[in-house]
Amino acid sequence: MTRWFGFILAIIVxxxxxxxxVWKISPxxxxxxxxxxxxxxxxxxxVLMVAEAYNADKDLAQAVRRLSxxxxxxxxxxxxxxxxxxxxxxxxDADIARMRSLGRDLESFAPALQGQSP
Numbered sequence: 001m002t003r004w005f006g007f008i009l010a011i012i013v014x015x016x017x018x019x020x021x022v023w024k025i026s027p028x029x030x031x032x033x034x035x036x037x038x039x040x041x042x043x044x045x046x047v048l049m050v051a052e053a054y055n056a057d058k059d060l061a062q063a064v065r066r067l068s069x070x071x072x073x074x075x076x077x078x079x080x081x082x083x084x085x086x087x088x089x090x091x092x093d094a095d096i097a098r099m100r101s102l103g104r105d106l107e108s109f110a111p112a113l114q115g116q117s118p
Contacts (some may be wrong), residue, residue, distance in 0.1 A: 009040055013017035025084060035069040040085055048091070051098040060109055079103040 022028070030037075043061055047067070054063040069076040083099050 014017055036071045040081075041089070044082040044085045044089075044091075045076075046070065046097060047079055047102075048086070048095055051079075051095075051102040054102050054105075060105055064106070064109060075109070078107040079097050079106060079117075 019096050035043070046087065047070070050063050050066045053066070054060065064075050067078050079099055079102055083096060083103060086096050086099060
């Protein structure tokens, strides 16, 4: 019985020491991650920034390139999800209007072919 008690005590102490080390001494710090790993609130802010840049320069191809960093979904779907989040969290009407404008323009976006195939 004493062996089992020592074994279980060693497991508990080791797990506690490991958790203390990971949580307090050397926690994981994410540095230079890609935008597709962001939480939904930060993704919505990113989409808003893309919409503001698009509102200023009207370069839809550049807006699509910027939105492609948020994942493999269609850019219009990414904007749609950001609009839904923005509406639920009380973003200003002007911000939502910018995102909707970008979303409408993305619906009709058809990128030009980069090269001609024979």
